Amino acid sequence: MSDQGDRELIARIAKKDATAVQALFTSHQTRIFRFVMRLVRNEAVAEELCNEVFLEVWRKAGTYKGQSAVSTWLLSIARNKAISQLRKRSESELDEEQAAAVPDDQDTPDVEYAKQNKAELMRRCIDQLSPAHKEIIDLVYYQEKAVNEVAEILDIPPATVKTRMFYARKQLTESFRAAGIERGWP
Amino acid sequence: MMSDKVMEKAEFNEAELLLPWYATGKLSDQEMRIVDEYLADHPEAADRLESVREEQHLTIEGNEAIRAPGASALKRLMDDIAAEGDARTQSAGLFERIGAYLTALSPQAMGVAAAACVALLVVQAGVIGTMVGGDRSGSFETATGGSAALLGPVAIVAFQDTATVTDISNLLGETNAQIVRGPVNGGTYEIAFPKDTDLDAMIANLLERKEVVKLALRSGS
Numbered sequence: 001m002s003d004q005g006d007r008e009l010i011a012r013i014a015k016k017d018a019t020a021v022q023a024l025f026t027s028h029q030t031r032i033f034r035f036v037m038r039l040v041r042n043e044a045v046a047e048e049l050c051n052e053v054f055l056e057v058w059r060k061a062g063t064y065k066g067q068s069a070v071s072t073w074l075l076s077i078a079r080n081k082a083i084s085q086l087r088k089r090s091e092s093e094l095d096e097e098q099a100a101a102v103p104d105d106q107d108t109p110d111v112e113y114a115k116q117n118k119a120e121l122m123r124r125c126i127d128q129l130s131p132a133h134k135e136i137i138d139l140v141y142y143q144e145k146a147v148n149e150v151a152e153i154l155d156i157p158p159a160t161v162k163t164r165m166f167y168a169r170k171q172l173t174e175s176f177r178a179a180g181i182e183r184g185w186p
Numbered sequence: 187m188m189s190d191k192v193m194e195k196a197e198f199n200e201a202e203l204l205l206p207w208y209a210t211g212k213l214s215d216q217e218m219r220i221v222d223e224y225l226a227d228h229p230e231a232a233d234r235l236e237s238v239r240e241e242q243h244l245t246i247e248g249n250e251a252i253r254a255p256g257a258s259a260l261k262r263l264m265d266d267i268a269a270e271g272d273a274r275t276q277s278a279g280l281f282e283r284i285g286a287y288l289t290a291l292s293p294q295a296m297g298v299a300a301a302a303c304v305a306l307l308v309v310q311a312g313v314i315g316t317m318v319g320g321d322r323s324g325s326f327e328t329a330t331g332g333s334a335a336l337l338g339p340v341a342i343v344a345f346q347d348t349a350t351v352t353d354i355s356n357l358l359g360e361t362n363a364q365i366v367r368g369p370v371n372g373g374t375y376e377i378a379f380p381k382d383t384d385l386d387a388m389i390a391n392l393l394e395r396k397e398v399v400k401l402a403l404r405s406g407s
Contacts, residue, residue, distance in 0.1 A: 007372070009205075016272050016273055016275075018264065018267055018273040019267075021263070021267065022260065022264065025259075025263055026260070029254075029255050029259060029260075030255065033254070033259075034249045035250045038249070038251050038252070040200055043253075046255075047255055047259055050255060050259065051259065051262055051263050051266065054263050054294065055267070055363070057264055058267050059270075073382050101403040119247075121212060122240075122244050123244050123251075124249060125246060125249045126241070126244055126245060126248055137241070137243060137245055138249065140206050140212075141205065141206065141210065141241060141242040141245035141246065141265065142245050142249040143246075144210045144211075144212060144248055145212065146207060146212040146213070147204075147212070149205060162203040163203070163261065165206055166201070166202075166203055169206070169238075169241065172241065183237060183240075
């Protein structure tokens with residue numbers, strides 16, 4: 001996606017050009033929706049939050065400083081909204097470090113199933129990472145964000161981005177191993 | 187399997203830490219050189235890079251398994267924006283405008299692969315929009331958001347990998363078609379036509395558009 005094209009759209013949105021926000025929405029909604037969906041795990045909530053992201057862009061396009069890619073800015077807004085939603089849902093503040101340490105406890109991988117469907121089982125292992133680990137895996141591998149961009153979205157130092165990604169991959173290796181999948185590091 | 191000792195050692199190795207971004211091409215030139223040199227000096231690290239690429243592939247698959255947002259999402263956003271009361275009235279149809287925007291991004295600017303990616307995103311989202319009946323008041327209807335009662339026969343269509351979003355948009359516009367579902371079953375879409383459409387003739391017409399359409403079948407056949 002052309003960031004220059006996105007920046008031009010943001011400039012038009014700042015002047016309240018509705019077709020520009022339509023174009024931006026069309027270009028980015030799927031990735032934003034999927035990012036939010038992986039965090040909140042509820043389609044209706046994800047759609048609501050996705051809508052709120054672009055509404056906020058509509059309202060605050062004039063505040064966009066252009067220091068980061070538009071897609072990075074969108075993901076930052078989306079993450080903040082998702083975190084707020086999760087906080088409301090749990091009625092307690094999300095402790096990211098705690099979340100990072102506790103793998104998702106949904107379905108336990110089935111070893112026999114793994115033998116037949118290794119790739120599917122590996123995807124399940126990724127899904128079962130802790131929210132913080134899955135989030136960084138998604139940002140790096142699916143959203144294809146650079147270290148500094150991930151740092152901006154997660155509001156953590158770049159060095160922490162690298163180590164968190166390392167530990168996410170390490171956790172993934174351990175999950176694979178627990179599921180009977182052996183491979184090289186991780 | 188790499189031993190825990192080697193894993194811990196890798197923790198302090200900048201090149202190892204950068205492998206995920208090396209695989210996604212998101213490193214600076216200097217960082218790329220660091221990893222290139224590391225890989226040249228440590229042939230065994232190629233396996234670890236392969237693991238990174240496998241993880242990336244699985245992550246992409248996992249994300250793409252999540253359906254695109256509902257087709258009503260764009261209509262809802264535009265309704266919410268209209269409710270804010272500060273939108274400029276537009277004189278051109280959204281269809282034209284999005285088409286123009288995406289055309290501007292296509293091959294010359296983005297490369298063919300990127301253009302195909304845009305096409306996929308747009309079509310997956312099912313939001314090739316049209317202004318309703320030329321209404322310029324801002325009333326909005328997405329490709330999949332129209333009344334089902336207005337929709338007629340449905341065909342299953344697969345587009346050529348090389349078809350751009352402009353190609354697809356033009357085809358849908360020429361045939362008054364709407365994407366009602368997709369992509370499913372390896373990249374096919376369900377396309378609805380107006381009620382009085384002769385579906386067999388339409389399918390024959392689509393199949394003649396070989397530059398855009400790879401496959402067209404009667405839905406349910």
